[in-house]
């Protein structure tokens with residue numbers, strides 16, 4: 531097995547490519563440990579050339595943790611409901627095409643224990659386009675002016691299923707799903723990674739409704755300023771998908787975003803699994 535850091539203008543060691551391992555077969559203990567170390571160190575692992583059926587995807591993902599129950603079960607695979615799918619072939623009830631994941635976000639931050647990682651496995655890809663962008667919120671936190679770091683150090687963000695400030699609308703939850711999804715949770719705006727000890731900016735434009743105890747007139751510009759800072763190209767790794775890629779990323783440290791910039795007559799279909807995380811601190 532070979533692990534190589536991705537080269538790029540702004541990657542700061544974010545993103546690594548893994549070759550020479552077949553996750554459809556048993557993985558040795560030392561390789562499992564190396565994969566987990568690389569995951570924490572680089573934030574994104576692109577494990578190349580995998581061809582995994584849904585149960586093998588679950589086994590591969592469990593090398594990194596315990597599977598998390600995703601919120602909107604309308605996207606669950608009928609035969610393997612712990613796996614959801616991402617597809618560009620779904621529409622909103624009014625007929626508009628639904629492109630999952632457009633706009634910067636982190637997954638399910640409206641959970642009391644948001645998923646530590648998300649995994650996508652490419653099943654069908656368009657000929658070109660559809661990259662996933664990642665912003666390294668730990669590097670972005672390190673690069674903040676000291677004054678801003680102090681200002682956000684003790685702030686708590688209010689996370690809901692769908693922020694009223696978000697330009698991007700999510701697919702509505704069914705009543706049964708809504709019952710097990712919290713109305714609102716509080717998470718630190720600057721969170722500390724439980725494994726690396728590094729601080730990251732933890733914001734989510736599609737789910738943050740506000741900052742606890744702060745007027746919207748102050749909170750919304752601050753959130754905008756943090757997002758604009760953190761999503762500069764110098765903090766990004768941009769993943770160009772190849773058939774067979776299994777990509778796992780660390781939600782405790784990264785924002786991500788899909789791009790609907792490809793030929794929509796072509797199908798883009800990926801499996802998605804998440805891993806259980808801790809309460810952000």
Ligand SMILES: [Fe+2]
Pocket residue numbers: 631635636637786
């Ligand atoms: Fe996402």
